[in-house]
Amino acid sequence: MIAVAQVAVPAPLPQWFDYLPPVGGTLPPVGSRVLVPFGKRRLVALVAGHAEVAESAALRSIEQTLDAGLIRPELMQLGRWAMRYYGSAPGEMVNLLLPPALRRLKSFRPAAPQWLSLTAAGRAAEARRAPRQAEVLGWLAEAPLERAELLDRGASAGVLRALLNKGWIVAGDAGAPRPPQPGPALNAEQRAALAALLRARHQSASFLLAGVTGSGKTEVYLQAARALVRRGRQVLILIPEIGLTPQLIRRVESRLGFPAHVYHSDRSESERLACWQAAADGRARVLVGTRSAVFLPLARPGLIVVDEEHDASFKQQDGARYHGRDVAVMRAHLLGIPVLLGSATPSLESLNNVEQGRYRLLQIRRRAGTAEPPTWSLADLRGQRGALESGLLASMRRHLDAGGQVLLYRNRRGYAPVLMCPACGWQADCLRCDAHLTLHQSVQRLQCHHCGATRKAPPRCPDCGEPDLLALGAGTERLEQDLKQQFADVPVHRVDRDSMSRRDEFARLLEEVRRGDPCILVGTQMLAKGHHLPGVTLAAVLDVDQALFSADFRAPERLGQAVCQVAGRAGRGDRPGQFVLQSRHPDHPLLEQLRRAEYLSFAACLLEERRAAGLPPSSALALLRAEAHQAESVRAFLEAAAKLMQHDEIEVSGPIPAILARRGGYWRYQLWLQSGFRGPLLAALPAWLDNLRSLPHARRVRWHLDMDPLEI
Numbered sequence: 001m002i003a004v005a006q007v008a009v010p011a012p013l014p015q016w017f018d019y020l021p022p023v024g025g026t027l028p029p030v031g032s033r034v035l036v037p038f039g040k041r042r043l044v045a046l047v048a049g050h051a052e053v054a055e056s057a058a059l060r061s062i063e064q065t066l067d068a069g070l071i072r073p074e075l076m077q078l079g080r081w082a083m084r085y086y087g088s089a090p091g092e093m094v095n096l097l098l099p100p101a102l103r104r105l106k107s108f109r110p111a112a113p114q115w116l117s118l119t120a121a122g123r124a125a126e127a128r129r130a131p132r133q134a135e136v137l138g139w140l141a142e143a144p145l146e147r148a149e150l151l152d153r154g155a156s157a158g159v160l161r162a163l164l165n166k167g168w169i170v171a172g173d174a175g176a177p178r179p180p181q182p183g184p185a186l187n188a189e190q191r192a193a194l195a196a197l198l199r200a201r202h203q204s205a206s207f208l209l210a211g212v213t214g215s216g217k218t219e220v221y222l223q224a225a226r227a228l229v230r231r232g233r234q235v236l237i238l239i240p241e242i243g244l245t246p247q248l249i250r251r252v253e254s255r256l257g258f259p260a261h262v263y264h265s266d267r268s269e270s271e272r273l274a275c276w277q278a279a280a281d282g283r284a285r286v287l288v289g290t291r292s293a294v295f296l297p298l299a300r301p302g303l304i305v306v307d308e309e310h311d312a313s314f315k316q317q318d319g320a321r322y323h324g325r326d327v328a329v330m331r332a333h334l335l336g337i338p339v340l341l342g343s344a345t346p347s348l349e350s351l352n353n354v355e356q357g358r359y360r361l362l363q364i365r366r367r368a369g370t371a372e373p374p375t376w377s378l379a380d381l382r383g384q385r386g387a388l389e390s391g392l393l394a395s396m397r398r399h400l401d402a403g404g405q406v407l408l409y410r411n412r413r414g415y416a417p418v419l420m421c422p423a424c425g426w427q428a429d430c431l432r433c434d435a436h437l438t439l440h441q442s443v444q445r446l447q448c449h450h451c452g453a454t455r456k457a458p459p460r461c462p463d464c465g466e467p468d469l470l471a472l473g474a475g476t477e478r479l480e481q482d483l484k485q486q487f488a489d490v491p492v493h494r495v496d497r498d499s500m501s502r503r504d505e506f507a508r509l510l511e512e513v514r515r516g517d518p519c520i521l522v523g524t525q526m527l528a529k530g531h532h533l534p535g536v537t538l539a540a541v542l543d544v545d546q547a548l549f550s551a552d553f554r555a556p557e558r559l560g561q562a563v564c565q566v567a568g569r570a571g572r573g574d575r576p577g578q579f580v581l582q583s584r585h586p587d588h589p590l591l592e593q594l595r596r597a598e599y600l601s602f603a604a605c606l607l608e609e610r611r612a613a614g615l616p617p618s619s620a621l622a623l624l625r626a627e628a629h630q631a632e633s634v635r636a637f638l639e640a641a642a643k644l645m646q647h648d649e650i651e652v653s654g655p656i657p658a659i660l661a662r663r664g665g666y667w668r669y670q671l672w673l674q675s676g677f678r679g680p681l682l683a684a685l686p687a688w689l690d691n692l693r694s695l696p697h698a699r700r701v702r703w704h705l706d707m708d709p710l711e712i
């Protein structure tokens with residue numbers, strides 16, 4: 001027998017690979033970054049374990065140990081757990097645990113973070129003619145900032161270069177730490193939440209902080225972070241969306257007196273490496289990042305916070321399909337530290353964990369400061385020509401005239417979701433998906449929002465030649481156009497993926513909106529995500545009806561979350577807010593419930609319904625998804641797979657067509673594997689997945705397992 005390293009190689013294959021120690025060297029410890037020959041390639045890989053195997057001529061040697069023991073045992077354990085739990089290829093561990101720069105063959109040095117600050121000339125300068133330069137000067141007047149942070153806030157590299165050339169700003173170090181600013185006084189519920197959290201600082205404990213929108217959850221995170229940093233601990237804060245980082249790190253900086261380190265995919269590889277190293281050696285005291293940051297090394301871990309824990313962006317949709325929130329909970333458990341999940345609209349999963357006694361509930365029922373919850377009304381769309389009905393227009397006018405801002409949420413981008421011929425009934429459909437094409441009028445194109453296919457909008461009906469085609473329904477583009485006509489005197493800003501294709505545009509817009517002048521914001525869910533816009537006094541969700549009748553069992557939960565989040569944008573400042581919800585089914589029980597109750601009792605009803613139906617989170621669910629150009633192959637594969645799963649405690653249903661049964665020319669089906677408890681599912685899946693690979697159709701279809709799926 002001979003000692004080998006079991007190596008996780010970044011390849012989509014279901015196993016570790018055995019390697020001998022480097023020639024003339026010793027076996028690198030678990031967690032080492034190594035260079036290995038793999039087929040004809042050389043790859044950077046991770047040592048995941050050690051084993052003894054029979055000697056064989058086929059064994060190859062590790063070419064070089066690059067960093068011995070780079071990844072701590074705790075993270076290796078987390079990585080192995082995640083691979084097993086989510087049924088992922090072991091090689092995915094390399095992608096999760098190493099930042100991109102460390103996955104390369106070429107050695108890489110992180111750039112030292114570049115700090116920019118105002119010079120005396122910069123302080124005196126007036127850049128009235130160059131508003132973008134003036135904006136940067138304004139930010140730097142408060143404190144020196146990292147170059148990457150300025151880019152995050154929407155400054156362009158060109159603007160920074162211009163300011164450097166003028167001698168108005170200089171690059172250097174961060175300068176002396178600034179005294180932390182005292183935050184607002186906490187109210188009794190905030191104080192109780194903070195105290196409970198700090199009492200648990202030496203143990204693994206999971207908390208759900210459910211605080212109504214505008215209740216000052218962030219203030220609780222920040223004060224907890226301050227207390228733990230003072231005791232020499234690190235705090236990791238996960239957020240769902242890159243767009244939320246500037247807002248948060250500005251607050252970290254003002255409350256704690258030092259900057260947060262930021263980790264997300266828009267940062268350059270060298271910036272990410274710098275952050276990763278600062279986390280690993282403990283220099284980074286507060287880390288802020290999106291889901292991949294849950295795998296950052298921590299030298300002195302003290303607390304993990306998951307903000308907006310209900311947000312679906314925490315779930316990765318390809319490769320290792322992990323859920324950042326759930327990995328955070330497991331990680332805190334392995335580290336023996338507390339984890340705090342925060343949301344105004346917690347997921348049913350987390351509420352179920354509270355009921356089961358796994359999480360402790362901390363509640364904040366009142367808004368912070370003097371802000372009151374917005375008043376609600378349900379607008380009946382029956383008999384109205386469209387979302388911009390007279391009642392809403394009148395309310396908007398009133399709020400704008402009073403100096404308020406208006407936020408309209410519509411979960412549809414483009415001009416119109418359907419283009420049809422009134423003469424023969426033809427509709428513009430995607431040739432490769434079961435879906436209508438959306439008309440984007442500004443570019444005169446039809447676009448499929450599922451596969452991305454686009455074509456020119458036809459000038460007349462391709463079937464009968466009718467020249468006057470009908471655009472049905474209204475997306476954000478059409479609403480923006482109509483609003484600009486109705487409200488010529490105020491700016492109308494559209495916020496969706498088309499109008500805000502560059503993230504800095506969104507950051508800049510938010511800056512502008514926070515200055516508080518009356519304006520109208522109309523947009524998709526980008527708008528509903530946790531942004532603090534104190535000037536908004538009227539918020540509305542336009543036409544929710546599609547979500548009321550969805551086949552997705554999670555649709556009511558998502559609807560409730562979107563509605564409460566949008567409502568929560570209104571009246572966060574010192575003026576009272578109003579919220580309007582539009583529907584053609586104002587008597588629908590879900591809307592009635594939402595209107596009458598606050599979110600937690602609404603969610604309790606949904607949880608009861610899920611339980612009655614045996615759906616997650618009252619049961620564990622995994623999907624085996626498969627797709628191919630021939631529906632027949634997909635069904636045959638899944639039928640064979642279903643036969644292989646013989647387990648008393650696992651119920652197998654399907655093949656069931658996905659909600660969008662054909663996408664991009666692929667037929668999509670799935671098997672549902674359900675069990676009352678997670679245990680049997682986790683125990684049975686690895687061997688089953690292994691067996692699937694030898695099924696006759698396994699190579700003809702694309703397939704993967706999705707544990708705890710969010711989409712069906």
Ligand SMILES: [Zn+2]
Nearest residue numbers: 421424461464
């Ligand atoms: Zn026609």
Ligand SMILES: [Zn+2]
Nearest residue numbers: 430433448451
């Ligand atoms: Zn399509």
